[in-house]
Amino acid sequence: xxxxxxSVQGLETAFSTRAGTFKAVDGVSFDVGRGEIVGLVGExxxxxxxxxxxxxxxxxxxxxxxxxxxxxxxENLLALAPEKMxxxxxxxxxxVFQDPMMTLNPVLRIGTQMIAAVRAHDPVSKADARTRARDxxxxxxxxxxxxxxxxxxxxxxxxxxxxxxxxxxxxxxxAVIIADEPTTALDVSIQGQILAEVRRLADETGTAFVWxxxxxxxxxxxxxxVCVMYAGRIVExxxxxxxxxxxxxxxxxxxxxxxxxxxxxxxxxxxxPGSAPPPLQRPEGCAFxxxxxxxxxxCLADPPLxxxxxxxxxxxxxxxxxxxxxxxxxxxxxxxxxx
Amino acid sequence: MSAAASAPSRRARLADAWWEYRQSPVAVIxxxxxxxxxxxxxxxxxxxxxxxxxxxxxxxxxxxxxxGSVGGGGYVHLIGTDGMGRDLFSAILYGLRVSFTVGIAxxxxxxxxxxxxxxxxxxxxxxxxxLIMRTIDLQLSMPAILLALVLVAVLGQxxxxxxxxxxxxxxxxxxxxxxxxxxAERRKDYIEAALSTPLPARRVLFKHLLPNALPxxxxxxxxxxxxxxxxxATLSFLGLGLPMTEPSLGTLISNGFQYLLSGxxxxxxxxxxxxxxxxxxxxxxxxxxxxxxxxxxxx
Amino acid sequence: xxxxxxxxxxxxxxxxxxxxxxxxxxxxxxxxxxEVVRAVSEVSLSIAKGEVVGLVGExxxxxxxxGRMxxxxxxxxxxxxxxxxxxVAKPAGRRxxxxxxxxxxxxxxxxxxxxxxxxxxxxxxxxxxxxxIVGAKHSDDYVADMLTRVGFDAAMRRRFPHQFSGGQRQRIxxxxxxxxxxxxxxxDEPVASLDVSIQAQVLNLFQELRRDLGLTAIFVSHDxxxxxxxxxxxxIMYLGRIVEVAPTRTLYAAPAHPYxxxxxxxxxxxxxxxxxxxxxxxxxxxxxxxxxxxxFHPRCPAAGPRCRREAPRxxxxxxxxxxxxxxxxxxxx
Numbered sequence: 001x002x003x004x005x006x007s008v009q010g011l012e013t014a015f016s017t018r019a020g021t022f023k024a025v026d027g028v029s030f031d032v033g034r035g036e037i038v039g040l041v042g043e044x045x046x047x048x049x050x051x052x053x054x055x056x057x058x059x060x061x062x063x064x065x066x067x068x069x070x071x072x073x074x075e076n077l078l079a080l081a082p083e084k085m086x087x088x089x090x091x092x093x094x095x096v097f098q099d100p101m102m103t104l105n106p107v108l109r110i111g112t113q114m115i116a117a118v119r120a121h122d123p124v125s126k127a128d129a130r131t132r133a134r135d136x137x138x139x140x141x142x143x144x145x146x147x148x149x150x151x152x153x154x155x156x157x158x159x160x161x162x163x164x165x166x167x168x169x170x171x172x173x174x175a176v177i178i179a180d181e182p183t184t185a186l187d188v189s190i191q192g193q194i195l196a197e198v199r200r201l202a203d204e205t206g207t208a209f210v211w212x213x214x215x216x217x218x219x220x221x222x223x224x225x226v227c228v229m230y231a232g233r234i235v236e237x238x239x240x241x242x243x244x245x246x247x248x249x250x251x252x253x254x255x256x257x258x259x260x261x262x263x264x265x266x267x268x269x270x271x272x273p274g275s276a277p278p279p280l281q282r283p284e285g286c287a288f289x290x291x292x293x294x295x296x297x298x299c300l301a302d303p304p305l306x307x308x309x310x311x312x313x314x315x316x317x318x319x320x321x322x323x324x325x326x327x328x329x330x331x332x333x334x335x336x337x338x339x
Numbered sequence: 340m341s342a343a344a345s346a347p348s349r350r351a352r353l354a355d356a357w358w359e360y361r362q363s364p365v366a367v368i369x370x371x372x373x374x375x376x377x378x379x380x381x382x383x384x385x386x387x388x389x390x391x392x393x394x395x396x397x398x399x400x401x402x403x404x405x406x407g408s409v410g411g412g413g414y415v416h417l418i419g420t421d422g423m424g425r426d427l428f429s430a431i432l433y434g435l436r437v438s439f440t441v442g443i444a445x446x447x448x449x450x451x452x453x454x455x456x457x458x459x460x461x462x463x464x465x466x467x468x469x470l471i472m473r474t475i476d477l478q479l480s481m482p483a484i485l486l487a488l489v490l491v492a493v494l495g496q497x498x499x500x501x502x503x504x505x506x507x508x509x510x511x512x513x514x515x516x517x518x519x520x521x522x523a524e525r526r527k528d529y530i531e532a533a534l535s536t537p538l539p540a541r542r543v544l545f546k547h548l549l550p551n552a553l554p555x556x557x558x559x560x561x562x563x564x565x566x567x568x569x570x571x572a573t574l575s576f577l578g579l580g581l582p583m584t585e586p587s588l589g590t591l592i593s594n595g596f597q598y599l600l601s602g603x604x605x606x607x608x609x610x611x612x613x614x615x616x617x618x619x620x621x622x623x624x625x626x627x628x629x630x631x632x633x634x635x636x637x638x
Numbered sequence: 639x640x641x642x643x644x645x646x647x648x649x650x651x652x653x654x655x656x657x658x659x660x661x662x663x664x665x666x667x668x669x670x671x672x673e674v675v676r677a678v679s680e681v682s683l684s685i686a687k688g689e690v691v692g693l694v695g696e697x698x699x700x701x702x703x704x705g706r707m708x709x710x711x712x713x714x715x716x717x718x719x720x721x722x723x724x725x726v727a728k729p730a731g732r733r734x735x736x737x738x739x740x741x742x743x744x745x746x747x748x749x750x751x752x753x754x755x756x757x758x759x760x761x762x763x764x765x766x767x768x769x770x771i772v773g774a775k776h777s778d779d780y781v782a783d784m785l786t787r788v789g790f791d792a793a794m795r796r797r798f799p800h801q802f803s804g805g806q807r808q809r810i811x812x813x814x815x816x817x818x819x820x821x822x823x824x825x826d827e828p829v830a831s832l833d834v835s836i837q838a839q840v841l842n843l844f845q846e847l848r849r850d851l852g853l854t855a856i857f858v859s860h861d862x863x864x865x866x867x868x869x870x871x872x873x874i875m876y877l878g879r880i881v882e883v884a885p886t887r888t889l890y891a892a893p894a895h896p897y898x899x900x901x902x903x904x905x906x907x908x909x910x911x912x913x914x915x916x917x918x919x920x921x922x923x924x925x926x927x928x929x930x931x932x933x934f935h936p937r938c939p940a941a942g943p944r945c946r947r948e949a950p951r952x953x954x955x956x957x958x959x960x961x962x963x964x965x966x967x968x969x970x971x
Contacts, residue, residue, distance in 0.1 A: 018355065018358055043833035043835060044804075044833055157921055157922070159921065187696035187697050187860070187922060188696065188860060188862075188901065188904055188905050189696060189900070189904045189917060189918040189922070190696075190921070191904075191906075192904035192905065192916070192917030192918065193917040193918075193919075195906060195917075196915075196917050199912070214833065214834065215906075216834065217905070217906040217908045220906065220907065220908045220909055220910065220911075220912075221906035221907065221910060221912055221915055222906070222912065223912075224912075240912070241911065241912070244908060244909050245909060254835060255834050255835055256908070258834060258835055259834070259863065259908055260841060260866070260867035260868075261862070261863030261866060261867070261907070262908060262909075263867070265867050265868075265886060265887070266845060266868070268842055268845065269838040269841055269842055269867075270838070271835070271838040271839045272835040272838070273839075275803045275804075275833075275836060276833070276835075463733075464732055464733070465731065465732040527750055528745045528746075528747060528750040528751040529751050529752055529753040529754075531711055531743075531745070531751075532743065532745060532751050532752075532811075532814070533753075534711065534734075534736070535709050535710055535711045535736060535742070535743050536739070536742070536765040536768075536814075536818060537710075537735075537736040538764060538765060538768055539768055542764065542768065546753075546756070547756070550753075550755045551753070551754070551755060
């Protein structure tokens with residue numbers, strides 16, 4: 001398919017606390033192609049955000065990256081000196097946070113901040129930097145960008161601020177943007193606008209996105225590929241449409257089955273029993289075992305990576321679901337209405 | 340993603356807090372000093388060579404002896420004697436006792452009063468809040484020492500008036516801190532849930548609002564005990580605090596002050612050193628407690 | 639229709655609190671007028687006994703404010719809310735006095751709605767004991783019973799909230815509300831802060847309780863899928879007004895208001911394929927300065943001159959379906 005710009009291989013990030021050490025990210029591997037959007041899906045505590053921070057070398061103590069490689073165009077970011085990594089961030093790989101105020105300074109005008117961001121990596125004149133900032137705002141669909149440059153962050157709505165954050169991330173045409181739940185705090189109609197812009201950006205500029213989210217619907221309508229995380233591991237990955245149409249890992253299947261809009265109104269929802277284990281109390285072998293209907297003795301051992309469809313899909317499971325065993329989804333899909 | 344461990348009991352949380360506290364060796368040393376001084380002060384009768392309150396045991400022939408001298412009592416005056424022939428080591432131990440008593444008593448009463456006032460202001464809001472908080476702002480804009488001076492001058496000398504003066508000078512800090520913390524808690528959902536149940540106002544105030552507004556008060560209380568001790572010493576130094584017959588650290592410093600220029604440094608310096616070490620240690624402890632209680636550390 | 643809960647022309651205005659300085663400036667003729675947010679304006683809605691009504695909308699639409707007025711946390715600035723014929727709350731100075739225990743509320747975030755320093759057993763018991771619903775002596779059994787009812791291990795009732803996961807906490811919050819023997823529940827985004835796999839557990843619990851206890855409920859949510867799942871009827875709100883109200887099936891099959899239609903189309907759907915949604919153009923206006931006429935007209939593809947002048951009334955567009963749009967009331971011209 002498309003050539004790989006970002007390749008994460010066996011990434012491990014550990015946190016040391018008084019109660020013990022655990023791997024928030026435990027051997028995560030995935031590839032991102034040029035212009036591709038990869039959805040990194042998981043529930044709270046699954047390690048999806050830590051994965052994002054690890055890629056950018058933004059893990060802070062007590063967290064520490066303890067293994068694996070993060071290759072950007074073949075160069076291992078984890079081996080870079082801190083100073084080189086700092087120069088890489090914002091230029092070749094950038095981050096968008098759930099709260100845009102993580103990157104926006106409340107007391108500076110949008111223009112001032114974006115110009116500084118341009119000139120941090122490129123020695124251009126202020127006028128040129130301003131032009132680039134204005135263009136970037138235009139690209140993310142901000143109306144009258146020239147005026148917005150003179151605004152302060154608090155004068156913008158949440159959706160506009162998030163667009164500014166995305167525009168700032170785009171300033172240096174990075175190869176990859178890591179976006180951590182960027183639309184979670186926004187209203188649905190505004191979320192839709194941003195998702196549409198991001199899809200267009202990826203297609204037109206070739207910028208790749210790692211889109212971290214808990215929302216399967218967002219992944220379904222935005223991403224090319226999806227990686228589902230549970231308890232620090234990617235338990236299933238593959239093309240988004242395929243994974244959602246026919247999940248192979250019981251956890252993915254459980255998540256999909258519990259979405260209310262896919263069922264008759266009022267019908268009992270198939271639920272995944274229990275809740276995700278706290279990081280220090282993960283079960284041996286497959287961490288999903290205690291909640292899994294398909295679990296057996298075999299699951300006490302670490303699950304193998306089963307691959308399907310010429311290795312385009314994979315599931316970390318002893319008992320992956322066969323494609324024809326997954327029917328409840330398609331039947332109930334047929335009966336659903338507008339939502 | 341948080342590194343939160345699951346289901347620790349209250350005792351385990353206390354252990355966690357202590358672990359957190361231990362991360363600063365300076366704070367541990369400060370805490371050890373405070374505990375040591377507290378023990379020394381309250382166990383003073385057990386090992387002080389002399390009871391400085393016992394006028395009969397004082398001998399003016401022993402006055403102003405240098406450190407290490409042996410006086411009429413037949414024992415070594417480790418750090419000398421004062422102008423009235425008191426063994427300075429004993430006097431400091433008893434003085435510490437007075438300072439601690441005054442500081443803790445004043446701190447406790449100021450805490451109770453200030454917390455109630457601040458809590459009421461935060462809970463009722465509106466005019467009541469405005470009235471209370473503006474009064475407190477007004478008071479905080481005056482130097483605490485000035486208010487204490489006036490009150491002591493009016494009420495006279497002695498332990499009781501002194502504590503009243505210190506409380507009056509300090510309750511405002513507690514009130515303001517409580518008000519701030521309680522106003523923040525007041526907006527939280529669990530208070531809204533309690534009000535919409537509805538629970539009686541008293542229960543919401545004391546069962547829900549107060550316990551959650553308390554942590555920042557612990558820090559203020561620690562620091563205010565140190566301040567009360569320092570303030571008491573200042574008042575006593577100025578001759579408005581405790582009488583010579585019941586010497587606190589401040590009285591001792593004041594008492595030795597006149598001899599400083601005549602080379603008898605020890606009468607002022609040693610009580611002064613103890614006062615300084617005590618106040619600094621309590622403040623260091625308070626600092627670290629603040630650090631441990633800081634909710635943003637997200638333990 | 640049976641008006642178990644009657645929301646009658648209710649408005650709620652919030653005036654931004656002024657500082658002393660601003661008041662002085664204003665008294666001397668300087669400074670602008672006070673900022674007023676019309677969180678809810680002239681909303682009427684009645685709910686029958688045993689009915690679950692979903693309140694849907696985006697931020698600033700007033701759904702939470704309306705829910706809180708029903709729950710007796712706020713009192714309306716105008717209009718009346720009557721529950722079983724009597725008001726839920728009355729103003730008492732600057733505060734609100736709630737007049738009934740029969741309406742209870744469940745908050746969005748169970749990490750915020752449970753007092754971290756109170757044991758589960760006390761959290762659930764204090765309301766019923768304070769109101770004599772159960773004697774203090776029997777409260778422990780009563781709590782155990784309530785917790786079992788929400789699928790919670792009653793043996794864990796001596797623990798503190800921080801020892802539980804989000805889903806468990808939300809069950810505790812539900813048990814606390816049920817312990818008051820409510821006839822009407824207001825649920826404010828009760829599953830929005832929960833993980834997807836936990837949401838289903840709580841939604842199933844709600845359905846079960848509803849069936850067993852015959853609960854009447856207002857279910858406030860931004861999630862169209864969740865609301866469709868639990869509600870008999872749905873009211874769509876936009877900037878303080880109800881723009882459409884209809885039985886759930888009707889609304890999802892044939893929305894009448896342009897905003898409802900646009901909202902449905904803008905929501906990403908699972909399995910619908912990539913990019914198959916049409917975002918609504920434009921921003922949500924500030925509730926401090928809503929557009930004149932129909933609040934939705936600046937974003938509405940069908941807007942005409944009348945929409946800028948005149949606020950539309952709610953008119954019948956089908957059986958049980960009402961929409962506030964000039965398209966259904968004489969045209970937009």
